[in-house]
Amino acid sequence: MSTCILVISRVLTAVCFVLMAVGPGLAEIKNFGPFKIDTARPDVIALEGPIDDRAALAFRRALLTLPDVKLMTLNSPGGEVDNGLLIADDVFQRKLATYIAPDAECYSACSYIFLAGDERRVEGKLGVHQISSQRPDLASAQFSISDIIDMLNRFGTPTDVLTIMFRTPPDDMYVFNEADITKYGINRSRGSADTPRAPAAPLADVQLPATATNNAPAVVLDTPTPSVSMADSASLAELSVIEDYAKRPNRLALYTGLDFSEQDIASEAVDDAKACALRCLETGGACRAFTFNITTPKSPGPNCFLKSARGQLDGNASAISGQLLSRADSYPSSFTIGVIDPKASVFENVDLVGGDLSRKPFTKAKTARDCRLACVDNDSCRAFTYLKRKKECWLKSGASQPRAAADMISGLKKIETFEPATVIDLE
Template sequence: MVEGKFQADYDVSQFIGAARDHRPEVVIFNSPGGSIQTGFALGRAIRTLGLDTVQVRGLECSSACALAFLGGVKRVAEPGSIGVHKSSFSGMAWGDADEAVSAIQSATAAVLSYLREMDVDPGLLELALQYESSDIRYLSGSEMEQLRVTTRSDPDPLPAGPTAQPSAAPNPAPSSDQVSRSVPEPKRMAIIEGIDFYGSDVASGTVNSAILCGQECVARGDQCGAFTFNSSERARKGPNCFQKDSRGFLDGNQEAISGLMLSPSDPAPQPFSLGVIDPTSDLMIGVDIPGHDLSRRPHPSAKSVQACRLECLGDERCVAFTYVIERSHCWLKSSGEGAVNKVGMLSAYKHVRRFSPRIIPTE
């Protein structure tokens, strides 16, 4: 793991020596950034060594750290785990105005050259320059994919059909009668903490609370039947309120607060239990679960950690999974016994969580 602030005088040969001694397959970061040149140097060293990079939301990787992350041959990152801002590209000291302009132009050219070298969309720089040094813009999963911040061997979108839906054991989640709106004018909303209504987005924006997100959904009328609010402070640097035409499917996420619009005739959803693999807390980097595979071959379409997680949630036989980062292989497991530490692997267990919706009036 690369930790701490990137100092301008850092000798990248230390990193190269450690990598050759320990032979890791992936690099993980916990850094607020720092020197751009150090970010460049670390990224190029990672690429030269043929290493992959992985980032989770529980650790920090922003500013110049984002540049180092781009060095990974294969790059896997959870939504909201990579942050960018202007200071990553313009944090230099200069004298007069002409020197300042020259320095900014030089830094911008250097970053553009680096992004092209790493086969990353130059639009990442354009996005970063919109945010001052006192602010950070954390990238969504779709933004990272579109800008090629993360890599995917599978060009198709994540599965949205029945196989991606979480299983609800031992007790069922709210039925379709409970979660669908029967009239276009809601009078109440059911708030569920710790649940993400995955998919079915019609609009997004940035607000300060789940209640305000719900009010925006109400204002949209019959176009919005549900919403999900991301309560993470990082999410406020980008969209954190996602309005939906329907609830999508239920995905456990401790940072999410979701709401379902209810008419006077709709029954209130009852407490329910759900099998979850929380993307913010349950992913274990460097852990393998050998054996117990549900198939002799890796899952044919789950080519990312997110897709692998969703496939496990949607398969009642699956109690855990292991993802091989270098090969983008997803192995669904019938048991989670015998876990061992192993570089280049990422594993997680499915567990049951209880949810209790609460009703709030919309008027």
């Protein structure tokens, strides 16, 4: 194993240990029944698991611990209806936002909590069905159903959603697809819960079967669905709690031998790669990627480059780069690019004769580095030669026989694939 690879391997191990230790060190995870809170993020409560007969009390305890909570994330198969309604009422009264992440599901009683959100968005799975009752008498069924109708109407639940809910048998589940979510207006911008709503449908308007059954009856409602104007939506989007949450970084993908070029917002001299990674995390979201050069010492530096985005990809055996990923991002990609490594594939005082892509030099490249990157960006380019005295960049379709030549720099391209060396869960 080369010295450079060995150093990078050791640095990556150190980065992983430090960053995995930093999360728990800064936060305390507390569980209240099916609810989880992270004291480092006091604006979020997560529902993870079934809603049991003590869930409403557990939720109140979580609220006391995080009085400034703004958002509930939901991942639950459902559970006890009355507790689901009590939790939903608390969510509604406190004007919390509700969010179903892409890898989450919210079924049955969990859907009441979701629909109570002042701002709500489903990106995972939302499912509804009728309630199932252990008490088969018609009066009890009527009271249970009227409670659900009353509360869901208060939440501004679209009429079509209510209809689907009460027409789906309790042993089945209607899961809304993307078209349904748009069609029925299930997602909602923040603040639209304040729009006037019609009162709950009276029981006389609810069509019940003539005999008692364990299945909730079909419901016919004529409640208007609240709406928000386009202008209101634009202004409310600026206040989106869910957008803020979805954009927070929750993973860090690390790459070795890959330089994220350009998009710099700051450059610093730091001790090592783990210090560079921590500096990126400490910027409050301004930094979304970084590159650390392991061969550049702290003095004179800089060796840590913080970036607003990943930027241009460039192969460099001395580089360790990291990209912050949010919940909205897919699994970190692999990159297959043409690479001219500035350490291993660029040669001083060497000329590559012939194979020029053009009869004229590439005029936009003013330095040898510019010439190298121009070749990297050009799919037809396989090599380059830069004339230092004339400041001329010659891009080439292939590498001919090299020859010694003073004041010339040449480089050879090869195709490489870069996989994430590791992905660190920041939560």
